[in-house]
Amino acid sequence: MFTGIVEGIGRIEGIERGGKSLSLSVHCPFAAELENGESVAVNGTCLTVTEKSDSVFHADVTPETFRRTSLSELSVGSSVNLERAMKADGRFGGHIVSGHIDGTGRFVGAQNEENAVNVTISADKSLGRYIIEKGSVCIDGISLTVASVSYSENVVFTVAVIPHTWKNTTLSTKSTGSLVNIECDVVGKYIEHFVTGSETNDSTEEDSAALAEMMSNFTSFH
Secondary structure: OEOOOOOEEEEEEEEEEOOOOEEEEEEOOOHHHOOOOOEEEEOOEEEEEEEEOOOEEEEEEOHHHHHHOOHHHOOOOOEEEEEEOOOOOOOOOOOOEOOOOOEEEEEEEEEEEOOEEEEEEEEEHHHHHHOOOOOEEEEOOEEEEEEEEEEOOEEEEEEEEOHHHHHHOHHHHOOOOOEEEEEEOHHHHHHHHHHHOOOOOOOOHHHHHHHHHHHHHHHHHO
16 A cells, blocks of 8 residues: 655666566665565556665566556656555555556646646546545545546546645656556545445446545545
8 A cells, every 4th residue: 555655756777568568677766675575656556576676676567557557658768756555654644545546647737826836637537436626636656636627528637736746756747648647536436336336337427426425525524
């Protein structure tokens, strides 16, 4: 489990490509502290350390992860956000992040507003039911709060990014159209599971309304 608080920026030093899989070599500022078998979130995607040195770790990307994330678009030299799994006695600085990506979105743009950078993301409409105003969302491994959201053919939402996050993550390197990983709030996904039942992912308008209300109430309470 992760918290969405990025520990450092890494760099892709090598890629071995399969048809629908990857083996990554990642230059990492805390590689010397890692152990084989440990979990590291790479742009929000939970990967397992298979080998490591004092400066680089290696990890495999399976076909499922290849299909569901933006990792397939990495190249040598790409910068990536990195976070180790949360320690049981650590502070919970962000929100519950599993490292299991729900889908990808596109970076629409960024606009300065005093001490914030308002970042806009467009994603598939299917993710919209989990993205609510003032709810949590993880973008490329960064825990952020949804400032505004609109629903049409796609879901388009904005997050307000503080200067520290802007400077210390890869968000500032994105350009219009860049692909980003999105992990929706796990609480919302479990609520939907309980509301709609375990045998189907299809929800009625009544189910979606109930889900939105429950998530809104949870967020307000939390």
